[in-house]
Amino acid sequence: MTGLHERHLAVSPEWLALYYRHPIELTHGEGRHVWDADGNRYLDFFGGILTTMTAHALPEVTKAVAEQAGRIIHSSTLYLNRPMVEMAERIATLSGIPDARVFFTTSGTEANDTALLLATAYRGSNQILAMRNSYHGRSFSTVSITGNQAWSPTSLSPLQTLYVHGGVRTRGPYAELSDEAFIRACVADLEDLLGHTRNPAALIAEPIQGVGGFTSPPDGLFAAFREVLDRHGVLWISDEVQTGWGRTGEHFWGWQAHAGNGPPDILTFAKGIGNGMSVGGVVARAEVMNCLDANSISTFGGSPITMAASLANLSYVLEHDLQGNARRVGGLLIERLRSVAAGSPAVREVRGRGLMIGIELVKPGTDEADPDAAAAVLEAARAGGLLIGKGGGHNTSVLRIAPPLTLTVAEAEEGAAILADALHAAG
Structure with a gap:
């Protein structure tokens, strides 16, 4: 040792x-x-x-960090922050969400925690639908919507979480079905679940489950879910902490493999966009993002130095x-x-x-x-x-x-x- x-x-x-x-x-x-x-x-x-x-x-990122560190490292969201505004503008456009607003955090856990706050406040409900085998962070609220026992250390929760089938294609009761039949069975399960609940706030899902072992449903599952969710007024949160920024190759965002009904109501991101700097965030349409009726700030979210790194990193990703x-x-x-x-x-x-x-x-x-x-x-x-x-x-x-x-x-x-x-x- x-x-x-x-x-x-x-x-x-x-x-x-x-x-x-x-x-x-x-x-x-x-x-x-x-x-x-x-x-x-x-x-x-x-x-x-x-x-x-x-x-x-x-080099592009380390240069941006060094240059920004030589100017100012921190100011908080109480002051105008040019790198943060520039990064928010780019993400709002890339997200595909209409009339998007962006809030920066320091991690994916914090981003998902914020998304849960927005969804529950907007819908007036603490019920959350989540996927079995999922992982969404280590905070008190996010472990309570994590469908992976190895990463959920307590059953105590501020939320009532109900778990839906579909995150794992090759295990579970529907594994032997064709892709089309698998989607139909999962949608039927969701319909049945909603028939026994009062007023869920949102479904949160990773397009490809990260900690769960890079499992995913057939393409189109979440589009089929979205049709059901829309009828019930339930929001869709796409957890893109691991799938965002082009990692899947076929799409820039993981949700785009399920894009039948357009983008999610809320999108969360983190990890790769800072290339090692502590960056996370939430994108939502203005109606949802602005639903909070109390003041809020982020001391470290969207700091000048992390935004400078992210801007340089995103530019490199797109240009190359x-x-x-x-x-x-x-x-x-x-x-x-x-x-x-x-x-x-x-x-x-x-x-x-x-x-x-x-x-x-x-x-x-x-x-x-x-x-x-x-x-x-x-x-x-x-x-x-x-x-x-x-x-x-x-x-x-x-x-x-x-x-x-x-x-x-x-x-x-x-x-x-x-x-x-x-x-x-x-x-």
Whole structure:
């Protein structure tokens, strides 16, 4: 155990998890690579939990941060803030939400918490519909709408949460149905649920479930849900904390795979837009955003320095077509991983889109999740020079792969080769 690890354990909560039997300290990064305190170099396929979205030490972002830090770092929302207004203008346009208003926070948890505040105030209800296997943050309100027991430490809640089918395509009571029948069954479940509730405020859903193991429903499910929700006046909150900014390759936002009835009423974002800076936010049409009848500010949300970083990062994403790169290189990577998985009896499924890929592991010959195998592959990948994540609603048995969106074809091939060796080494 390193001295820093011992110091960490002495002052940190027991529930503050660390990866690896011998945790590593990352000291610096460049592009798609990071280095630890012992000088080991790793190909980064997790990006600090999908947060270093573009690249480590991206010159355009580091320059914007340094220049803004030389002017003013902080002012709060009590003063006009040019970078915040400029960023809000760009996000409002990109969101697809008409007459959009944008409120900045410091994290995805805080963004989802704000979305819940808006929805419940607007609808006058504390009932929330959420998806099974979902994750929306670690605050008191967001753990209470998280449908993943491993990340919801209390049953106490300020909200009444009701869970809907549909977030996981290949498990559960509808897994054997065709995509069309799956959607019909989930819609029928939603209709039945609404028939037994009084006045739900909103449905909150991740277009692709992140912590849940990069699971997703068939395209169009949330459009079908939206038809039902609209009849009941229920808002749709799309949690884009992990799926936003082009990561899925096919779309800029995850909701666009379900766009039959247009954009969501509320959209939340965070993680990648700051490329490592603490940025989150909420987009909603003015009628919903302005429904609060009390004063509010954000001390740190939309700070000049985080907005400068986000503006530079967003410009880089758009100017270099990183959504297209996620589609092209991600498509190659997922096919390579499926080829690798075909030779491993421990792999149940390789799924995802763009640069958001999950590999679900099970005990060979069964459908039983194998978290020990996932932990072993995580260790073996690290030993081979690759950092990945893990998650899943079935005992953390899914390898999560989400590299920066500038990933090259050569790096995708290298990472797939390391993962092939790690899967073989882990048994």
